[in-house]
Structure formats: C-alpha cells, structure tokens
Amino acid sequence: MTPTLRPRSDGITNWRNRTIWTGDNLAVMRGMNSNSVDLIYLDPPFNSNRNYSAPIGSEAAGAAFKDTWTLDDVDLAEHGEIADRNPALYKVIDAAGDAHGKGMKSYLIMMGTRLLEMRRLLKDSGSIYLHCDPTAGHYLKLVMDAVFGSGNFVNEIVWRRFGSHNDATRRYGRVHDILLFYSMGDRFTWNRVFEPYDEEYLKKSYRNKDSRGRYTTSPLQARTLSGGGYEWKGIVDIWKFPMERLEALDAEGLIHWPEKGSIPRRKVYLDEAKGVPARDVILDIKPLSTGAKERLGYPTQKPLALLKRIIAASSQPDDVVLDPFCGCATACIAAEQLDRQWVGIDLSPLAAALVLRRAENEIGSLFAIDHRTDIPRRSDLGKLPNYRTHKHTLYGLQEGVCAGCQVHFPFRNLTVDHKTPRSRGGGDHFENLQLLCGACNSAKGDGTMAELLARLNH
Numbered sequence: 156m157t158p159t160l161r162p163r164s165d166g167i168t169n170w171r172n173r174t175i176w177t178g179d180n181l182a183v184m185r186g187m188n189s190n191s192v193d194l195i196y197l198d199p200p201f202n203s204n205r206n207y208s209a210p211i212g213s214e215a216a217g218a219a220f221k222d223t224w225t226l227d228d229v230d231l232a233e234h235g236e237i238a239d240r241n242p243a244l245y246k247v248i249d250a251a252g253d254a255h256g257k258g259m260k261s262y263l264i265m266m267g268t269r270l271l272e273m274r275r276l277l278k279d280s281g282s283i284y285l286h287c288d289p290t291a292g293h294y295l296k297l298v299m300d301a302v303f304g305s306g307n308f309v310n311e312i313v314w315r316r317f318g319s320h321n322d323a324t325r326r327y328g329r330v331h332d333i334l335l336f337y338s339m340g341d342r343f344t345w346n347r348v349f350e351p352y353d354e355e356y357l358k359k360s361y362r363n364k365d366s367r368g369r370y371t372t373s374p375l376q377a378r379t380l381s382g383g384g385y386e387w388k389g390i391v392d393i394w395k396f397p398m399e400r401l402e403a404l405d406a407e408g409l410i411h412w413p414e415k416g417s418i419p420r421r422k423v424y425l426d427e428a429k430g431v432p433a434r435d436v437i438l439d440i441k442p443l444s445t446g447a448k449e450r451l452g453y454p455t456q457k458p459l460a461l462l463k464r465i466i467a468a469s470s471q472p473d474d475v476v477l478d479p480f481c482g483c484a485t486a487c488i489a490a491e492q493l494d495r496q497w498v499g500i501d502l503s504p505l506a507a508a509l510v511l512r513r514a515e516n517e518i519g520s521l522f523a524i525d526h527r528t529d530i531p532r533r534s535d536l537g538k539l540p541n542y543r544t545h546k547h548t549l550y551g552l553q554e555g556v557c558a559g560c561q562v563h564f565p566f567r568n569l570t571v572d573h574k575t576p577r578s579r580g581g582g583d584h585f586e587n588l589q590l591l592c593g594a595c596n597s598a599k600g601d602g603t604m605a606e607l608l609a610r611l612n613h
C-alpha cells in the first residue's frame with residue numbers, strides 16, 4: 156500500500172548548499188521546504204542501549220550521543236501527531252511496543268515523526284536509505300512501509316560491518332548492518348554502480364597478462380548471428396566485426412592468439428572493466444580500521460566509500476542530499492566529492508567543525524559552509540494570512556472550547572496558539588493552529604501540548 160501523496164511544492168530549498176545545522180533535526184526539518192531533496196541518507200542511533208563517545212585525543216574528541224530510550228525521551232505529542240498523520244504507523248509503533256517494550260516504542264516514536272518529515276521533504280523522484288542494524292531493523296522496515304508505502308521498498312542491503320565479533324559464544328557472530336532503501340515512487344533516480352571483482356573471480360577469469368596488464372578474453376565470433384562468414388587469417392567463421400576492425404584490433408595488440416588451437420579472442424583488460432553490478436550484500440567496503448586515514452574517532456563513523464556508492468547510485472550531479480543525523484559529516488563529504496549539493500543536521504556542534512577539517516584532509520580544498528543554529532522558516536507555503544485571521548474558523552471548529560482545559564469561553568477570551576511552537580519548527584499554517592484560553596496559553600508557553608496537558612493533570 157502507498158500512502159496518498161499530498162500536493163507538493165516547487166522543490167526550491169530554503170537553505171544554501173553546504174549547510175550544517177546544529178540542533179534537533181525534527182525542528183529543523185519542520186522548517187525546510189517540501190519536495191526539495193533528492194536523496195536522504197540517515198544513520199540514526201540504532202537503539203543499541205549504549206551511549207557513545209569519541210576517544211580523548213581523537214579529532215572528534217568531545218563528540219558523544221546517547222542511544223538508550225525511555226518514554227521520558229520522547230514528546231508524547233509526537234505520538235499523537237503520528238496518530239493524526241499516519242494511523243498505520245501509529246498501529247505499527249504500538250504493536251512494536253507490545254512485542255518489545257516501552258524502550259522500543261519510544262525509539263520508534265522518535266524515528267516515526269522524523270521519517271514523516273523526511274517523506275515530506277523528498278521529491279517524487281527521490282530515495283531514502285535508512286541505516287540500522289538487527290536490533291530494530293525489523294520494526295523499522297514496518298515503519299518505512301507505513302511511511303513510504305510497501306510498494307516503494309527497493310532493497311534491504313546488508314553491509315558487513317565487522318570482520319569478526321567476539322559476542323559469539325552462544326550465537327553466530329553479529330557482523331552486519333542493514334540499509335533499508337525506499338523510493339518515493341517509480342520515477343526514482345537510479346544509476347548502475349559497480350563493485351570490484353573478488354580475488355577468486357580475478358584469478359579464474361583474468362589469468363592472462365601482457366605488458367599492459369591482466370586481461371580476460373571475449374569471443375570475436377558471433378555464432379548466433381545468421382548470415383555467411385568470411386575468412387580472416389586462414390580461419391573461416393562468422394565474425395562479430397568487419398575484417399578492417401579485426402585488423403585494427405590485431406594491430407593494437409588487442410587480440411589474444413592462444414598457443415594451442417586456432418580461435419583468437421579479444422583481450423579485455425582489468426583496468427577497463429567496470430566490475431560487477433553492485434549487489435545487496437556489500438562485502439567489498441571494509442569497516443574503518445583503527446589506522447584508516449579518514450578515521451576521526453567519531454563514534455560510529457561510516458566509510459566514505461559506502462556513502463559514495465549510495466550517492467552515485469541514487470542521485471545525479473547537483474542533486475540535493477540530506478543527512479539529518481550527519482555525525483562527522485561523512486555523507487556531506489561524499490556528496491561534495493561527487494558534486495552534489497548537501498545539507499547535514501546533528502545535535503552535536505562538532506559536525507560543523509569536522510566537515511571543514513575533512514574537506515581539507517580528504518578533498519584538499521577549503522569552502523565556506525553555512526553553519527546554522529536557527530529554525531528555518533518555510534518559504535513554500537505561499538503568503539500565509541496572518542495566523543490571527545483564522546480565529547473565527549477555529550472558534551467554530553472548537554465550538555468555543557479551549558483545546559487545553561476544555562472549558563467554554565467567549566470569543567474574546569481565546570487566543571490563537573501554535574500547536575508545535577515556532578521555536579520547534581511549527582509553522583503558521585492552519586493545521587498547526589488552535590485556540591487556547593489565556594491561562595492555558597501562558598502555561599503552555601514555548602512547550603508542546605503534551606507538556607501543557609501533563610501540567611494541567613497535576
């Protein structure tokens with residue numbers, strides 16, 4: 156099933172290329188324009204029940220993030236918002252909570268609200284890769300089905316993240332991560348990408364070597380073609396090429412003449428071969444070793460090669476790439492190397508410092524980034540009427556009852572309130588507005604409805 160698409164805007168971003176935001180990605184994404192991003196890669200906390208920090212003395216020293224979840228960590232208003240925006244997602248999260256417990260439920264509420272925003276940001280030709288591991292991967296796939304539509308599932312990619320793992324005393328060693336790849340529909344961008352041949356295949360197929368390097372061979376005959384052949388160098392056969400082309404290939408040394416037998420073949424050098432079309436089990440991209448040049452010590456840093464494969468496959472040059480949990484900005488650097496536009500968001504201010512250091516180390520160039528800490532204001536909603544002009548409509552809809560204390564008030568005693576405060580990315584559009592009485596409005600302040608209701612219930 157595919158969730159119904161909302162009308163979409165013209166896809167213009169309200170931020171500049173090479174922006175890093177320091178802050179909660181939910182508030183930042185709420186302020187970003189709809190339909191403005193081509194590719195999202197996200198590598199959020201995995202619900203691993205651990206807290207991470209970078210080693211002292213490493214380039215990323217000071218970076219830390221928590222990956223333990225309880226219901227206190229999420230805003231219950233977000234849960235209510237999920238019920239309104241996507242009832243199937245709400246049911247999935249509740250079922251996961253019943254099966255696995257409150258920690259998983261809280262984690263999925265956090266992820267669900269953010270994934271709903273990501274879907275709003277993606278263009279119709281866009282794609283999303285959610286990096287996770289088997290801790291929550293099975294629930295996240297249901298969450299992704301509910302948000303993006305099961306028909307838009309493209310691949311579950313397994314990346315072998317560890318060579319070995321010493322957690323295997325009573326089970327198989329857990330060595331892989333999972334990437335859930337979904338598109339926004341049939342028109343998603345796809346470029347064929349290749350992975351290198353493995354050693355065994357190379358040994359078997361690229362057995363020959365000359366002064367130009369290792370090569371394999373391919374037939375020069377086209378026996379499936381109908382029509383008469385001709386004689387070349389004393390061999391009568393149905394050749395793939397006209398005689399002049401065969402002569403030219405031979406003159407360039409591109410024809411392999413076997414010692415025994417008389418069937419020549421065309422040489423195909425290893426350095427011209429693209430490799431094997433990339434598969435959904437990634438074994439050729441190794442985890443970052445302790446001594447790897449690109450390693451900064453940032454907890455859970457991912458290899459650039461992995462991000463480059465994803466970005467090359469699922470976007471075009473100049474497309475917009477978003478990483479809302481960007482850590483030490485691996486996806487941003489990979490996007491820069493592939494000439495894409497990018498934006499990264501992270502709670503940690505280190506992302507902004509590290510992206511510049513990495514640009515110098517890995518790209519060898521310095522560029523200006525836009526480092527922002529504000530909540531952006533959407534520019535794709537058209538010119539909204541002043542939000543106060545909705546007061547009459549809201550009064551009718553709420554039948555004069557305050558959305559907080561549920562008491563009836565005369566028109567003049569109710570005030571227009573932003574359900575999600577502006578400081579948390581809430582906009583001036585009608586769906587984000589409600590009427591509160593003066594007392595509830597000042598009790599709510601810059602908080603959410605969940606916070607207000609908790610206060611009112613005490």
Ligand SMILES: C[S@@+](CC[C@H](N)C(=O)[O-])C[C@H]1O[C@@H](n2cnc3c(N)ncnc32)[C@H](O)[C@@H]1O
Nearest residue numbers: 179180198220455456457480482483485501502
């Ligand atoms: C697994 S790490 C990402 C690592 C990254 N892919 C890299 O290669 O460096 C997850 C990141 O998510 C960030 N994070 C967690 N919750 C967040 C939130 N609500 N908003 C923004 N960033 C968040 C953490 O600070 C952490 O840097």
